[in-house]
Amino acid sequence: MGRAPCCDKANVKKGPWSPEEDAKLKEYIEKYGTGGNWIALPQKAGLRRCGKSCRLRWLNYLRPNIKHGEFSDEEDRIICNLFTNIGSRWSIIAAQLPGRTDNDIKNYWNTKLKKKLMGLNMLPSQIKSHSGTFSSLLHLQASLSSSSPSSYRGSNNSTAYYAQNRSFSSALEPISFSPSLLSRSSTNAASVLHQVHQERFVGRAMQHNYQVKDNILMFGGEASCSSSDGSCSNQISQCRDREYEYNYNFFNGGEGHQKIMLPDGLNGWRSEKQNGNGIWEDQAPLDYGLEEIKQLISSTSSCNNFLFDENKTEEKAMMYY
DNA sequence: AATAGTGGCAACCGCGCGGGT
DNA sequence: TACCCGCGCGGTTGCCACTAT
Incomplete structure (x- = not known):
């Protein structure tokens, strides 16, 4: 038997993040932090996203001091x-x-x-x-x-x-x-x-x-x-x-x-x-x-x-x- | 101009680990 | 001790933009 899914896949949006979603996530985390619970975060932030997806988006793209562009x-x-x-x-x-x-x-x-x-x-x-x-x-x-x-x-x-x-x-x-x-x-x-x-x-x-x-x-x-x-x-x-x-x-x-x-x-x-x-x-x-x-x-x-x-x-x- | 091929990047998936109960 | 759950990780996939034909 496989592992239970981390979220309700049917009610979760997948694919590229829209600027609105980015803004929502960013605003929520800057205000309240992650609360140590990524799974619960999307619901609180009003996002139809999997918690893991939020975490990834934050860590890889939205969080401050992320460096993009050419590697030295x-x-x-x-x-x-x-x-x-x-x-x-x-x-x-x-x-x-x-x-x-x-x-x-x-x-x-x-x-x-x-x-x-x-x-x-x-x-x-x-x-x-x-x-x-x-x-x-x-x-x-x-x-x-x-x-x-x-x-x-x-x-x-x-x-x-x-x-x-x-x-x-x-x-x-x-x-x-x-x-x-x-x-x-x-x-x-x-x-x-x-x-x-x-x-x-x-x-x-x-x-x-x-x-x-x-x-x-x-x-x-x-x-x-x-x-x-x-x-x-x-x-x-x-x-x-x-x-x-x-x-x-x-x-x-x-x-x-x-x-x-x-x-x-x-x-x-x-x-x-x-x-x-x-x-x-x-x-x-x-x-x-x-x-x-x-x-x-x-x-x-x-x-x-x-x-x-x-x-x-x-x-x-x-x-x- | 249309199509195929390729490269680059963002996002997803599944697994292992560790903490909590 | 066993089980559950969330987190973090590495591998993989899918999409989009660009280039070649």
């Missing part, structure tokens, strides 16, 4: 960067662009920005050969970047790595997230992180959990949750409590020298270990040829090359995904 290069950069790192979390991306709505950004991405990027660097054959969406390609890029050449693993300064290897690490521009980014989302921060990791490291439809065990960050299901003392959940919550620190260390391989075990996003699991010289090495290489991978990544590097300011690699409070 800086906005392009942010969108591209965030999309690469967190995928189609339009609301989160929108939270980083004051005045822009998630719908706006989504439309802009789908109709313009994606094509812009594709047109610049992607050859049709490359797209076809990987039979994935642009999104999955970016995710692939992201996951591959997380398994970047082991030569940098020994370094605590990943920024240096980015600076030297921008064409390869294109999507791994460090991103600065304001705390409001997470708090403004209806989803809690840990959940966002969890989802981000799923998208970031899993190039196929697999679901993974992560946990911290003995200072080792591990991804996986029950197998990785085999703590002998059964304190799996505690470890996870510890991880969540320290999410900023953890994320920094996670990618940076920095303070704490956390080991990671992660899905390689293509062919299964890949773990890493430190060799005798303190260099982090992949335990199992990817089956994808390195050259092919580099080609893929450089082919999508337009995201950085034409949008990103080279001088902005210095980030302060940053999280690496």
